[in-house]
Amino acid sequence: MSTIREQALACRDAAMAVAELNTAQKRALMLAMAERLVVQAPAILAANAEDMRKAADKGVQGAMLDRLRLDEERIEAIARALREIAELPDPVGVVTRHETRPNGLVVERVRVPLGVVAMIYEARPNVTADAAALCLMAGNGVILRGGSEAVHSNTAIARALREALVAHGVPAAALTLVEDLRREAMIELLQLTDIVDLAIPRGGEGLIRFVAEHARVPVIKHYKGVCHLYVDRAADPALALNLLVDGKTSRPGVCNALETLLVHKDIAADFLPRAADALGRRQAELRGCERSRALSPAMKPADEADYAAEYLDLILAVRIVDDLDAALTHIHRYGSDHTEVIATRDEETARRFVRAIRSAVVMVNASSRFSDGGELGLGAEIGISTTRLHAYGPMGAEALTVERFVVYGEGQVRHSQSRVRG
Numbered sequence: 001m002s003t004i005r006e007q008a009l010a011c012r013d014a015a016m017a018v019a020e021l022n023t024a025q026k027r028a029l030m031l032a033m034a035e036r037l038v039v040q041a042p043a044i045l046a047a048n049a050e051d052m053r054k055a056a057d058k059g060v061q062g063a064m065l066d067r068l069r070l071d072e073e074r075i076e077a078i079a080r081a082l083r084e085i086a087e088l089p090d091p092v093g094v095v096t097r098h099e100t101r102p103n104g105l106v107v108e109r110v111r112v113p114l115g116v117v118a119m120i121y122e123a124r125p126n127v128t129a130d131a132a133a134l135c136l137m138a139g140n141g142v143i144l145r146g147g148s149e150a151v152h153s154n155t156a157i158a159r160a161l162r163e164a165l166v167a168h169g170v171p172a173a174a175l176t177l178v179e180d181l182r183r184e185a186m187i188e189l190l191q192l193t194d195i196v197d198l199a200i201p202r203g204g205e206g207l208i209r210f211v212a213e214h215a216r217v218p219v220i221k222h223y224k225g226v227c228h229l230y231v232d233r234a235a236d237p238a239l240a241l242n243l244l245v246d247g248k249t250s251r252p253g254v255c256n257a258l259e260t261l262l263v264h265k266d267i268a269a270d271f272l273p274r275a276a277d278a279l280g281r282r283q284a285e286l287r288g289c290e291r292s293r294a295l296s297p298a299m300k301p302a303d304e305a306d307y308a309a310e311y312l313d314l315i316l317a318v319r320i321v322d323d324l325d326a327a328l329t330h331i332h333r334y335g336s337d338h339t340e341v342i343a344t345r346d347e348e349t350a351r352r353f354v355r356a357i358r359s360a361v362v363m364v365n366a367s368s369r370f371s372d373g374g375e376l377g378l379g380a381e382i383g384i385s386t387t388r389l390h391a392y393g394p395m396g397a398e399a400l401t402v403e404r405f406v407v408y409g410e411g412q413v414r415h416s417q418s419r420v421r422g
Helices: 004-019 023-039 041-057 062-068 072-087 125-137 148-167 183-190 205-214 237-249 265-280 290-295 304-308 324-334 347-356
Strands: 095-100 106-113 116-121 141-145 175-177 198-202 227-231 258-264 285-288 315-321 339-343 361-364 383-385 393-395 401-408
Touching (some): 004 116, 004 175, 004 183, 023 072, 023 148, 041 062, 041 072, 041 148, 072 125, 116 183, 125 141, 125 148, 148 175, 198 205, 227 237, 237 265, 258 324, 265 315, 285 290, 290 315, 304 315, 304 324, 324 347, 339 347
Parallel strands (some): 116 141, 141 175, 258 315, 285 315, 339 361
Antiparallel strands (some): 095 106, 106 401
């Protein structure tokens, strides 16, 4: 087995070849990768079944087990995401600024690949394909280090994708899957400042904090998703109820699921019992403040930890608030800068909410579950950044590039005395 440094160097060399691919070549590669996933679906599902069996034996359950599971529908969804990436505008080479300076210099800002991206993730085999496709579409090499729970699934997916790379004349090392899953190997990878340009951890808060604490390379962070729905007094109750049920129960184990419901006091007496009934029929547990429990006695009492929690389960914290300012105060205290939602028919209240919330995604009368790169037109996402660096929010291919200056001149020099006199 090659050392981590040797693998990273090989990926960096291969990234140079990826950066030279034109748009048509990258699109053809994306489509070929999607086709290989579908063709190799039986092998991928067999590998995933082995991972699921071992995870169950270890007592893994809930959100992590759901993220680990693959079926034919999910594999097709992964392949479809790759096809969508193929149809997106190529971010590489895009000129974002063009001007001619008084001295005649033509100054452009042009998007270029980052170089080598290290993706660190847990039991999410779909990330193997999503991260690889987005990095390659942006002209980068990618080093994937998945969790031990998904080792067989990740290996099978990476094998299929690398077959497409080789068939299209791209060095297989452009997609490097780290087989050494020791923490020491991960730490070594995260400290290769001369090779790795960016690390993106994707998983639980513990993993992300571990990466952030040990990395010397830049890190895009997203610790957790404590997402709120604020139901304003001017909300349409039926609309708000639909947002609540979808946001909490459609897939509770993901980071864009709702974790807290805030309800304006003027609408609480009507809305909360309906909400409790709808969520109760879907086996959701509610934990509320004293005022909430007075309207819905079946709620359990909520404490400070509940309002800060990312449950990733059918559990919802509830609080009645006096007004918009109180809702904003709560979100600023307990939120995680991920996604916040307001249900209201009052345009000025909606504008105030959008202006005041600093989160990466703000929804007005739309479900928090749309806080996803695929749903927001990115094809797929490599992660969600709540770190205010060059990217903020769901990250697609464009977020895996940076802008540089390209300057065209005709012999201009900075100082007249620099000219050579003949």
